[in-house]
Amino acid sequence: MRENSIFRRSLLACTVFAILAGCDSSPKDAANNTSSADQASSAVESSKVEWPVIKSAIPQDAAVEARIDELLARMTVEEKVGQMIQPEIKQATAEDVKKYHLGSVLNGGGTTPNNDKYAKLSDWVALADSYWHASVDKTDGRAGIPIIWGTDAVHGLGNVVGATLFPHNIALGATHNPELLKKIGEVTAREIAATGLDWNFSPTVAVARDDRWGRTYEAWSEDPEVVGAYAGEMVKGLQGVYGTDEYFTDRHVIATAKHFIGDGGTLDGVDRGETQGDEKVLRDIHGAGYFTGIEAGVQVVMASFTSWQGTRMHGHEYLLTNVLKERMGFDGFVVGDWSGHGFIPGCTALDCPQAINAGLDIFMVPEPEWKTLFHNTVEQVNSGVISAQRLDDAVRRILRVKIRAGLFERGAPSTRSLAGREDVLGSAEHRAVALQAVRESLVLLKNKNGLLPLSRNSNVLVTGDGADNIGKQAGGWSVSWQGTGNTNTDFPGGTSIYAGINKVVSEAGGQVELSEDGSFKNKPDVAIVVFGEDPYAEMQGDVANLAYKPRDQRDWELLKSLQAQGIPVVSLFITGRPLWVNREINASDAFVSIWQPGTEGQGIADVIFRNAEGEVNHDMKGRLTFSWPTRPDQFLLNRGDADYQPLFPYGFGLSYQDKDTLGDDLSEEGIALGETVEVLEIFNRRPIAPWDIEIIGFQNDREVMSSNTLSLSSLSIEAVDRNEQQDARRVVWNGKGVGQVALGTANRQDFLSYAQEKSALIFDIKVNRAPTDKTLFRLGCGSYCASDLDFTEKLTALAGKEWQTISIDLTCFPNAGANFGVTQPPEEFLTQVLQPFSLLTSGELDITFARVRLERGAATGQCQ
Incomplete structure (x- = not known):
């Protein structure tokens, strides 16, 4: 168990946040001396630590501000409030957009035009067109502000059948390749643009500190250094780079850094819980992605469901206004998250001036009764509960983003260069980027006797419930919100892990047999077992400890059965977080964490098999950005902890040149913890x-x-x-x-x-x-x-x-x-x-x- 060098590339030039955090490009503990145990202690009074002043790549423009002044001067209170209301598309018609002057809409995970899972690109564009035309209507003196539509494309355009789905962020962290993140942002933006949409609720810049959290896989790392290195690059990919010809073209979309702030640091890893640690922890651990994201020009920040020191983030004036907007200089807008404002004490989803006064600029309100929130907010502005200054500041920020993004000049969604183009969605060029991400993200944890890479002309058994299951390998936020209820036909153009193996082996003259339960007709030279976590997304992915399926031993028994028959076993483990899998590792000759690789399962076969000449085709490049537990109760296990005793440390990952000395005798006693909760x-x-x-x-x-x-x-x-x-x-x-x-x-x-x-x-x-x-x-x-x-x-x-x-x-x-x-x-x-x-x-x-x-x-x- 040695720590491999993880910084094959320079991860992070020391930017503003690095000056405060004391980081450099060496693989040491970044940003702090705070242990996980310290973070798990009760939150202390804010120390009002110094936050960095961030210089955004997108400067304020006097002409833009003057244009906003002109618009604000002729907008009614109702028009201004309408800009601040964001309903879900299931609850808002084009007529609603016009009547209530709506500034934005969203589609939740799994929501599609006409409630059709298989809605075509033309359906997306048509609905986007209807909203757009309603929003820019200037009859009766209306200001005619173009609407924006936001979607959760967190690992590619997950809501649209046929899109390219990348490995989830935890896998991308393991690539240690910030430049790749920029490419992924560009591809994601193009596929979003094909639907006619113009706003992505991504990137997630959480620093996940407790792996029980069900959104761990949405984080690039447990360490702020990697998150800081990636966030700005993803923003550049999505929005384009200011000062170049690729800045906010109609092939780019508005990016969102989320969830501000500390969503990865809650007590017990509970989603939407109480973030632990003092203000220095917020800054030095959880702030990294916002520092580089804002520096790169991110235009939207999404407020977190979490609380800090007893105050819900949607209503946290100090953090939203004093820190984010005033100190850090963020001049875009802050959007809420799925009626998160309704969790503020004294608020409901339909009545919450406290959130606006704290610094929220847009209510995300998926409730069917969202119009009540509109009327209540108008009344609160007219009565002075929400000041005219706060109202205008919120709307100014929204208009500023829309103008910067070119939406006033861009025209209807159907007139844009990529709108409705089927050749863009899941194109070969886009899938090639996803294939690269898969190849570079695989982490080899065990390779007994150098079993991997395999010969292409072998007799191979492929088994396990993840072998021919694109839905399982894609994870959450894939066609449906939780990633459940899908079959391989819901991922046209995608490749299952089995299909990728079958292609490589069959073309080389070998034989492949697929059997989910491990049975076979002819004894194979090697068994490749694909198993792991089933898909899940926010909230529903929280777990009590890190034991892998402690009450379901089928995967472990399958591995043992194959080994008992004298068959070498390669385990390909699908997971959204490091899990205690000592039993499964012991029962494997080679063990690879393939994370949740998305739609391009071919990338795995490209790495685990040799090329036609018998040489290494693609080496194992992935290195852990999350520490791997020795016991199921090591959920607070992060690089730099005072008592740091992982099974595989941060940065670990074998290459094919490395000699593995792990053995088959890892302790299996921890299973009792999972079985007797x-x-x-x-x-x-x-x-x-x-x-x-x-x-x-x-x-x-x-x-x-x-x-x-x-x-x-x-x-x-x-x-x-x-x-x-x-x-x-x-x-x-x-x-x-x-x-x-x-x-x-x-x-x-x-x-x-x-x-x-x-x-x-x-x-x-x-x-x-x-x-x-x-x-x-x-x-x-x-x-x-x-x-x-x-x-x-x-x-x-x-x-x-x-x-x-x-x-x-x-x-x-x-x-x-x-x-x-x-x-x-x-x-x-x-x-x-x-x-x-x-x-x-x-x-x-x-x-x-x-x-x-x-x-x-x-x-x-x-x-x-």
Whole structure:
């Protein structure tokens, strides 16, 4: 375990932030002497540390400011407020744009024109045109300000089928190639421009300090040095470089640095939580991407959902106004994040002058009732709750960005040079950049006896659930918000990992057999096993510890089975963060972290196989920008920590010339931590692996929920918002016959220790409509093994009330199988649980459920 040199290229010239942070181009601890433990301590009073004054590459222009003055002078209060309201496209029509003078719209993850997942480029352009024409209408004395449309293209244009999807940021960090980031920005901008859109909610410049955070993969590194090196280059790629012919052409888009500030440093890695550390930590750790991003000319900063020292960032006047705008000199606009203003105490999503007064310039408000926010804000301006000066400052910033971006002269989206061009989306040129990113991002962690690179003319078995699964390899923000519910056909032009291997080997005269479960007809020379994390995005990716699937051993057992047959094993691990995989590494001869490589799986085969002459085709270049844990509880593990004991240190990564001395004897004791957690999350914003949501209709139609909505013969289910975006599920039974919703898994789980330690099954529920027939709550362990509780009266009593928390002692469940004429003692059926949460009825019923968990010591000893 040695630290390879990671700085093959000069990462970072010492800019303004470097002067403060004390960085240089050497691979030492950047910016601070603060350990992770220090950051995890309670936040202290602000020390009002000195923040840098940033000189943006885009200077203020007197002519632009005069133009803004002229516009402001003839805009009504309603027109100004309209510039500050950003609805979601599902909730805003072209007529709304005109009537409410809307300055911008957005599409959320998975949202498409006409709610069509397969919307064509022409559909995107047509909708963009309709908004644009409505916005520039000058009848009745309107100012006619062109609208801008923002989208989350965080690793390529994820919402559009057929787009080029790059490896996620954690993989790009491992390339240590800032110049590549500029290329990726340019490609992403061109594909966005093909839709007619003009604004990207990217780059994410978080510095992820706790790998339990579900957005770790959106960060380039745990260290500010890499983030600072990358942010400015990505901005240049998206927007173009000021002073050149490539500055804000119609092939470029407005960039957004997000999420200001400290989103990667929350307590316990909880998304939207409380950022830890004092103001120096904010500056020296979490500020790096903003310093270089602003220096490069980024025009938008998105406020974070997080809090710091008890104040929500959307309402943090000191940081948004005093630090970002006044001290650092940011003169673009600050946009909110998905009704994040509604989390400010005293605010709702539809009423929040506090956010504007704190320095927010645009409300992102996806609620259908966004017009209420418009009217409330107009009233607050007229009454003086929001001053005329603050109103004009916000609108000035919005207009400044629009003028700089050339939107007043650019014309309708359909008239722009790339609009609607199918040859741009996923072009060979663009995919070549993504292929380069894949090749340079792979990190070789183990290579016993120099197994890699492989000969092309081998007999190869390709197995594992990620082998021929582009959706899994692409991760979150890929066609759908969470990256779920997709098949390979949803990525036309993309290449699965198996397809890339098959092409290389078959063309060289070798043989490839694909088998997800590891079976084969002819014993292979080598088995390539592709496995890892399933797709997830914000909130739904948070985990309790870093153990990889501790209660689901299928991948580990597959690896062991292959090795037991004398087959050399190459593991290709799909992941959005470093995870404790000691068992899997021990059971592998070679182990490669391939992260989430996106649509270009061919890039992996290009690296792990030799060329036709038997020489190295592409060397392993990736080097870790995240420290790899020795134990599952090392979630706070960052370069420079006082007690720094990683399995693989920051900067590690084997090349093919290196001799691997790792061995097969890594400690596997840590698995107990993952298996015996005090609170076993079954559903928390999403089903937690190995659990899935399944619904079963009366016609014996059954399906696992893999998208936002699903309907069968007797019931339907949809993802809905409770406290956060899509953190609950609403289930409606239609009364046509028996229907069941269940959280289940294909592999039996052992709950006996929980029962012995007085545990309870706890879940939150809201009964929207009482049951019209007998309703059962079921704990199931198979077709003829279930333990039922009659829930009819309980649900009836809760109908029409607000959210309630229900707790059921595990010992309250009757003998399993009683309803099937068999008897199975609780101690037996609790060792083979398949469905810990299930509701079924033949009548009508409408409920919404959220967070389902098994909690040790929570039993009350009473069964009702």
